[in-house]
Amino acid sequence: MAAKKKIGPLDIYALLPKTNCGKCEPGVCMAFAARLAERTISIEECPELFEDKYKASLQKLQEMLKPPVKEVTIGTGESQVKVGGQLVVRRHEYRYFNPVPIAITVDDDMSEIDILKRIKRVEEFGYTYIGKTLKLDMIAVRCVTNDPEKFERAVKKASMTKLPLILWCMDPKTMERALSTVSERKPLLYAATEDNWKGMAELASKYGCPLTIYSPGNLKMLKSLTKTILAYGIEDILLDPGASFGEKIKETINNFTALRNTAIKGGDELVGFPLVGTPLRVWEDGGKTSEANMWMETSLATILMVRYADLLILKSDEMWVLLPQVILRENIYTDPRKPVSVDPGMRTIGDVGENSPIMVTSNFALTYFTVVSDIESSKVPSYLIVVDTEGISVESAIAGRKLTAEKIAEAIKESGVKEKVKHRKVILPGMAARYKGELEELLNFEWEVLIGPRDSSGIPKFLAEKWK
Amino acid sequence: MKAGERTPIDGLLELLKQYNEFELQNVELNAEDLKLVFRSLAQVAPTVLPSPPSLPKPSSILETEFSPFVQEYPGSIAEVTLGATRADGGTRGKVIKIGGATAPPWHFFEGKFPNPPVIAGDVFDMPIRLPGPVKTVLGDALEDPVEWARIAVEKFGADMVDIELVSSDPYTKNTPIEESCKLVENILQAVDVPLVVGGSGNPEKDAKLLPKVAETCEGERVLLSSATLDMWEPVAEAAKKHGHVVLAWTSIDMAQAKELNRKLFDYVPKERVIIDPTSAPLGYGIEYAFSIMERIRLAGLMGDEELQCPMGSATANAWGAREAWKPEPELGPRRYRGPMWEAAMALTMLMAGNDLYITLHPAAIRTMKDVIKWLMGEKGEPTFQDWIGIGE
Known part of the structure; x- marks a missing residue:
């Protein structure tokens, strides 16, 4: 038995009408072929293929694109x-x-x-x-x-x-x-x-x-x-x-x-x-x-x-x-091409104002999305400073020295959040508690460092009790 | 035209759908538009079922052979030996070999898996935050790492012990190096299985601590955990000098794993390295850990000599997931949920090809031991049953 060949855009393009009619979302046949090859569009999106004169091509395409597991x-x-x-x-x-x-x-x-x-x-x-x-x-x-x-x-x-x-x-x-x-x-x-x-x-x-x-x-x-x-x-x-x-x-x-x-x-x-x-x-x-x-x-x-x-x-x-x-x-079942990290920098969650809390997290995509979702459920508009931890979680980043007091201090300064809020308080993940003293020093004692929960699911409770 | 944009034809089609008969007046259509309209109308018409196949239906089973598709792999995974008996200069009761696979994990139709994956019981040198179900099982041993190590082997059935010297971190207790080494010695005396020794996690401290541990354990062939791209040379040098094995830890990045191994191979051969590509917990990135392990294993089998080492995974990381420990009754009793979280994570890694597991809860350890035993073709009843549902 021969292994099945991977279908490339060119194999598909050869069977398309090649009219660039513009009736599909990608607009031109080559782009449509590329999308078919990556399975992000279906054959039915090409109206011309269903005309009689393309019947043979359509059948070949359907056969070619049939997944090996039905x-x-x-x-x-x-x-x-x-x-x-x-x-x-x-x-x-x-x-x-x-x-x-x-x-x-x-x-x-x-x-x-x-x-x-x-x-x-x-x-x-x-x-x-x-x-x-x-x-x-x-x-x-x-x-x-x-x-x-x-x-x-x-x-x-x-x-x-x-x-x-x-x-x-x-x-x-x-x-x-x-x-x-x-x-x-x-x-x-x-x-x-x-x-x-x-x-x-x-x-x-x-x-x-x-x-x-x-x-x-x-x-x-x-x-x-x-x-x-x-x-x-x-x-x-x-x-x-x-x-x-x-x-x-x-x-x-x-x-x-x-x-x-x-x-x-x-x-x-x-x-x-x-x-x-x-x-x-x-x-x-x-x-x-x-x-x-x-x-x-x-x-x-x-x-x-x-x-x-x-x-x-x-x-x-x-x-x-x-x-x-x-x-x-x-x-x-997530798409493995999904990146492991999100861009570092400051995000706003909800309708933030000069009294909104400021929190810090890593740029590991899952940590980031989990923290955002937990902040959202607190219903407290917040600033979130995403530190570049090279795409690893807070706990591992601390162990591997990818999340340090220096990096956090730098991220806070670069974010410009100082100009956006009246207060001078920043909330660290509970896992990063050890950085409190060092961070306050690096920020010239202008900021008070609060220690948040060890798990971001505790954010709503933390904000309700500590952020008034 | 952009996706979703409405055209005059769409409006016309919607109108047409409402009527069975219609007459066009004062409308100009060009030939292309007409084609579109008629094709769309054809879709509205009832589907005609294809006529049944004319071939006679079979009256008996149409026999055919099944032969699995078999691929050949030019490479194989190195065998790494952990621990040393008196015969080879150590004091362990037996040595453990891992690796040696000649095919992707559990493709029994393609190759051999000569050595069973092994479980190291996770032990910490100071009481740390541990989930309720783990605390219940350990009781007073939480305060006594030597006793904890003994329990991990004798009661939980771990093949090895992993002693994590977390208290040596300058940011926690900054335990002096001599004291940490003394503890490792005590554990070597208390149990006769091979050891994994984990450093403080602080690269500056570990650069001094791990070489001292290596010296203390001279001849015992322990697994030094770990070398990273930030701090690898002192560990590699110590492993070479004192005859140990290195855990090469990188963070979910194949290029980094290769780079670190290239550096380590200047000191020790691949038979003395275990790759840890980072095990993110179930629910917190396990898919990255799963796929990087599958990729590393395949690359090794396809001939990439930098990736032909066995792999290691800290499946105790599972307890970091809130689903494992959250005291929410609606998520089910923690005494089952937590240990199962760790077992599920370890089983997933087992399917990705991982060879050495650092595991905390006895129910997870026993489940892994059961499945591994059966995968190696051994008989026997499950042994996890007495270890589930313990605690609150």
Whole structure:
């Protein structure tokens, strides 16, 4: 198998109309080609390409730009998620697309009230992180009773959520009874196996739903089933090679890795589908306590989050399980070309005046954005002096002498903040407390140095108490 | 035309959408505009579903082979030995080897991982601000670094001990160098595992302290933490003279990591260097740490000799994230949340290819030991279970 060649702007340009008609946002064909190559614009933005005379070029382009890991849509309309669509194995090679949707299970042995309560918890889950609310994405309804009536009832109840759905059931007949009541939602079917593939393929075909293929620990079977189901006319496929925390974790990691590498670097289209990670399987073996299961589920989810899972299904809805997942996802799915640092200098936050407080921080991008967001939540308009710490955080910058009293003094002088305020007080990060004396001396004792909280989340409380 | 700017055609299209039939009067359209209008109208029309495929549906599984795509890597990662037994001039119970990988982390289908990653239990030479769950586990040992080291090995299961001489910083306690060295000696006597010795963090002090530590630990092959671009020569020289290993610490910058290693290699071979490209905590830049580790490891495997050293990560940094320690009940109990924050960070680094971990909480240490054991193909039950949920 030959590795797939990276598509460059020139390969794309050759297939464009080359009329520079100006109907797309970049305006000229070469710029449009460059944007297509970096995946920041879609083919549909070029109206001329859709004219009949470009039909052949359009098809070639669509084929050329097809991601080696297919992008699959689950759900419809406003209630949908896109999964997969990956172009690279490692994020630094370009970037990852479609942040891993996290699905939480409800089981058909739960009472209707419990189902609704759990759905509400999932829907209301939210954590504010650098000015963004991190959320959960899907509900997976599992058939654990093998009772078609109970599964149908649970699916009907769970379908009250607006979140996209996964129907988890291994028996095609039971699946169809429940699926027929929610088929217009285009839920993800979980799963076709070596034993039930025909029935599941029929359902996916009849109702037009995406289908997961599950073959734990057997990649030959997984690929064979994919070939079979593709031949059945089903193209929206996801793959679950099995997930385990324990001795078999070696196999789990190996299989996720082999599948993703073979799809992208090896160009094997039969494994070029989004991967489903099922950390909830740790509950099948059972740890000593529920907390032990949650601990294992979190550990496995963490590994799969950075090891090519495109969708994760979890059972635990505890905050301590989910918080590391939503934050790790947010971190790993950012564009790696995003700079580590922001420009040093003075910023104003809110409508500042001559009595506004002055705070100091580092120019590490994450520190900066976190501090800005914490100052904003204090609702106190403030000056923020961003010291050039070469893009590292306050704590590391102090340890590595990238943030010193001299540097802070210089930044304060250069900012010209002295002319903007009437007071002479500057607030240092709590971590930099040791610089107080030295800094006051360097500023000729004109300024009083206050020591702020060790973590910027304490800024609102600090300002409320100390800044009057 | 700029993006989002409305044109007369847009207005016309909106009007057209409202009516099924329409008649154009007193309107001039040129041929290009007409094309646009008709294409847009076609989108409004209901989609015609493609006819089902005419090929017969398969009635049995279409068997095919799966063979993973295998890449070859011209380079491999150096093996670094930590600690020395009596046979090689030290007093440790056993030596630890890390590195030696011939493929990217856990590509079992492409290469070998002869040595398991190892965990050094983090120990401080003075009571420092530590999160509740860690304090609970350590109890009185927080005040006694020798006892703390013993607990880290015997109870928590750490492979090594990292003694951080933070009190030697002139800005904290300015502990005299002789006293710091005495403590290192005491720890060498209390535990028989290899040591990491961390300096004060103050470059001027460390330039004097670390060479003295190196002398004190003559023959023990400790990991001196750390050499930086600001202060590397005294550490490199001491490592060479007294037979130790150097932790090369740079801040999330591959060019810097290469530059520092180039300097160090004038004194010690790559088998005596561990790269620490800085581990930012989960939620506070872990993605930078993750990607720089992936890049360094790949570059080494692709043949860059300046980057063929094993890597080290202070995953105890996880506790710096507010999500790990904030006493907010709605974020879940801290006794689980905090240790899991550290475990999650360490597991992420494990996937990036890190070899040596400096870790604080026993639940994180045990989880890592469990996963590493299974990755190396060993059997055995999980051992983390007795160490979770301790404390308030």
